Amino acid sequence: MAEKFDNLEEHLEKFVENIRQLGIIVSDFQPSSQTGLNQKLNFMITGLQDIDKCRQQLHDINVPLEAFEYIDQGRNPQLYTKECLERALAKNEQVKGKIDTMTKFKSLLISELAKVFPEEMAKYKAIHGDDPPT
């Protein structure tokens, strides 16, 4: 899977470099540069062809739209990944806290109810069985 990304990355780098050189030629154009300019223009088209060929290998790749927001703001998209992981961990911890609290509440409630209603709680435990260990 990494190979198709490397392939696309290589083509994109070559394309960008070609465009950069094209810009240098154009910024201070000389008559002798015409041949080079024509060559660069055709390299640009072959570069687009190569990039278009890479598209077929990557049709199943999905990119989250939120990552695009980071790129449009000039921010590192790895920050999006970092924030996703941090949010996932925070939510995980939050839910774990709720589970732990509810488990403690349940065992406390059962123990207190057993003190007040011992017969009923015995029947309840007979139906549901003992509480599974947390």
Added chain:
Amino acid sequence: MVPTGSSTLGFAPGKPPPPPPQSQVSMAVQLPHQLGDDGPTLRKLGAMNEPFYLLRELPVGNELTGNTNLITHYSLEHAYNKFCGKKVKEKLSNFLPELPGMIDTLGSQDGSSLRSLIEKPPVCGNSFNPLTGAMLTGFRLHTGPLPEQYRLMHIQPPKKKSKHKHRHHRPQDPLPPETPSDSDHKKKKKKRDDDPDRKKKKKDKKKKKNRHSPDHPGLASSQPSSSSSLR
């Protein structure tokens, strides 16, 4: 109020009292059985009614809950340490150091945003054909530099960052071509830097000469007249 269907109470001798309303209880219990179409759920309810009202079965437990560390479960420790353990740099140019141009600016400013590409996708499906000779005639340009407003001086690739921090910070834009005034200033600066070194070297040489000369009194001290001769 005398209930219907029953004899007058207490006034007729030997008549049995009206039957207790036990059938109502049994009717209530039998109701779930009578409604056979919704059988399984209501039968369960009916079965679970004893001894507790509305006691239901516990829900089926899920193996994966928030109680599990999901980062470990999905083997994301390496990714977590990579992104959250170290400081991730803020700018896009840190992610794409080889990409030339001013990429840290907002995409909406120069119309190069990805959002606009999604909202207004370009025409696709056409094939890419190389330019013919006739088409290339349209790309014949005038000689000379571009007008000021069209110049893109930031098209050079950014230089690689040096490890030493005390060096000057790499500018986003490349250095503009040296102007004559700049080169003279640098040359002058070099001369100024060299001059005190040259002076010192000359002083040292003269000291050595004076030490070895027969006229020298033997003291290793610089003579005030020697400094004036260096001008």
